Amino acid sequence: MICDRARRLFGACWDDELTQAERDWLEGHLASCAGCRTEYDEFSRTLELAGSLPRAEAAPGLVDRVLARTRRSATAPDVVGETRGRWVPAFAAAAAAVLTVAGALLLLPHSPWRTPTDPAAVQVAGVTGGPAVATMVSQPATKPAERTGTSPRIEAGPANDVFDHNADVEFILDPVTLHRGHATVTRAGSRRTGVGGGQAIISF
Amino acid sequence: MDRVAADDEKAFTELVRRFQGRVTNLVSRVLNDRECADDLAQEVFVRVFVHRRNYRHGSKFSTWLFTIAANLAKNEIRRRVRRRNWFSLDALQDMLKDSVIQLADPTESRETTLEREQLQATVERAIATVPEKYRLALVLRDIEGLPYEEIAEVLGIPGGTVRSRINRARGMLKRKLQPLLTTKAGTP
Numbered sequence: 001m002i003c004d005r006a007r008r009l010f011g012a013c014w015d016d017e018l019t020q021a022e023r024d025w026l027e028g029h030l031a032s033c034a035g036c037r038t039e040y041d042e043f044s045r046t047l048e049l050a051g052s053l054p055r056a057e058a059a060p061g062l063v064d065r066v067l068a069r070t071r072r073s074a075t076a077p078d079v080v081g082e083t084r085g086r087w088v089p090a091f092a093a094a095a096a097a098v099l100t101v102a103g104a105l106l107l108l109p110h111s112p113w114r115t116p117t118d119p120a121a122v123q124v125a126g127v128t129g130g131p132a133v134a135t136m137v138s139q140p141a142t143k144p145a146e147r148t149g150t151s152p153r154i155e156a157g158p159a160n161d162v163f164d165h166n167a168d169v170e171f172i173l174d175p176v177t178l179h180r181g182h183a184t185v186t187r188a189g190s191r192r193t194g195v196g197g198g199q200a201i202i203s204f
Numbered sequence: 205m206d207r208v209a210a211d212d213e214k215a216f217t218e219l220v221r222r223f224q225g226r227v228t229n230l231v232s233r234v235l236n237d238r239e240c241a242d243d244l245a246q247e248v249f250v251r252v253f254v255h256r257r258n259y260r261h262g263s264k265f266s267t268w269l270f271t272i273a274a275n276l277a278k279n280e281i282r283r284r285v286r287r288r289n290w291f292s293l294d295a296l297q298d299m300l301k302d303s304v305i306q307l308a309d310p311t312e313s314r315e316t317t318l319e320r321e322q323l324q325a326t327v328e329r330a331i332a333t334v335p336e337k338y339r340l341a342l343v344l345r346d347i348e349g350l351p352y353e354e355i356a357e358v359l360g361i362p363g364g365t366v367r368s369r370i371n372r373a374r375g376m377l378k379r380k381l382q383p384l385l386t387t388k389a390g391t392p
Contacts, residue, residue, distance in 0.1 A: 011371050015352075042385040046378040049327045050346045056232035058224035059242040066220050066246055067213070070253040 002029065006036050010043050205265050209256045216256075220249050223266070226348065227273050233343045234277040236332035244280060248273045263357065270350070270358045274340055281336050323384070330380035338373035345370050 006029045012018050013026060030037045207215035227248050232241035251272050259268055334342060344355045345366075352370075356363045378385070 011367070011374065042382070043374070043378055045385050046374065046381055047346055049323070049381065049384075050331065050342070050377065051349075053233070053324055053327060053347065055225065056229045056238060056241060058228040058245060062224050062228075062242065062246060062249075063217055063220045066249040066253075067217060069246070069250045070216070073250065073254055 003033060003036050006030070006033070007039060010040055013040075014044065014047055205256070205259055205261075208253070209259065216253060219252070219265075223269055224249070226266075227269065230270065230273050230343060230348055231277045231280075233328075233331065233347050234274075234336075234340055235280060236328060240280065244273070244276050247276055251276070264354065267354050267357045270344065270348075270354075271360075274344070274358050278336065278340065326384060327381065330377055333380060334373055334376050338369050338376060341366055341369040342373035342377065346374070 006026055009018060009022060009026050013023065018026065030040055205219070208219060224245060228241055228245040231244045231248070232238055235241055235244070248269070252269060255272075259265070331339060331342070340359065341355060344350045344358060345352070350358070352363055352366050355370075356366045359366065361369075
């Protein structure tokens with residue numbers, strides 16, 4: 001037990017971190033305990049050997065090589081910024097595409113997300129060379145018996161429907177404004193119906 | 205460092221000159237690979253230059269420098285472990301022989317020189333086999349002579365952990381050098 005305590009102090013003794021009382025006690029113990037004295041000699045010898053290794057000198061020309069590299073790096077463009085700039089629009093475009101497909105699925109007649117009473121028929125059109133436009137053309141919902149009639153009765157959609165299915169509605173998924181770190185998709189209102197538009201912000 | 209941050213090349217050159225030996229020695233002892241140590245020392249100073257404006261004035265420059273060096277050395281060790289491409293210790297011994305001879309006392313006999321070289325090679329080999337996290341702490345303390353507080357900052361660990369790592373590393377090194385110590389201990 002006393003030897004354990006003494007051996008725990010070897011490191012602090014070597015680092016000259018012992019109090020005077022601790023040092024006196026340790027020296028007293030080492031004088032009377034051959035085992036601990038041998039242990040301390042070996043411990044000291046180990047650290048002497050480690051500390052006496054020749055210092056590795058820097059390679060000749062290290063300064064010049066470092067300077068050459070730093071000069072090159074100082075003139076190099078900021079690749080981090082470029083990399084970030086490349087993936088942000090790609091990711092945002094992918095997010096916008098997902099939104100478009102999700103919107104289209106919602107509007108399909110047999111979509112599992114639609115309510116059975118939903119009367120709308122949907123036509124989705126993309127405009128090439130310009131802003132992508134998803135157009136939903138609402139067809140009047142008619143009962144089979146009324147299809148032959150001369151004046152079909154038009155029924156409004158269910159209350160949970162956010163659109164007026166008796167009118168044509170356009171989703172304009174453009175312009176897509178990209179900012180670093182997030183994409184903002186502006187959805188304009190219908191040109192014909194004047195239904196108010198909204199703005200979707202995708203953050204990632 | 206203010207001048208370096210302001211793109212003063214002369215100041216940076218002076219800084220590299222002043223610290224190149226310590227950085228090379230540190231990475232050389234941790235990696236036990238002289239050639240790689242030179243490349244890594246170069247990389248350390250390039251990193252210092254690239255991140256010169258990130259240096260916080262509250263801490264010592266040497267602490268920041270050693271942190272970069274220690275991290276690069278750790279990365280290198282891990283890269284080697286991943287690739288299982290450990291260098292040959294015998295090759296290392298051959299490489300070190302040249303520098304050892306250069307530093308040898310010209311008055312000592314051939315036999316003494318040989319004995320000292322063998323001893324140094326054994327110690328280097330023993331240090332190289334101490335596990336990385338203990339080795340780094342050991343080299344920073346017992347070879348570079350950094351205070352415990354600075355080692356804690358360099359390694360990003362609490363002071364108590366530094367002490368325990370150094371104690372364990374010293375114990376490991378002592379056990380590895382035991383055959384040498386039993387014959388040498390007690391001799392003047």
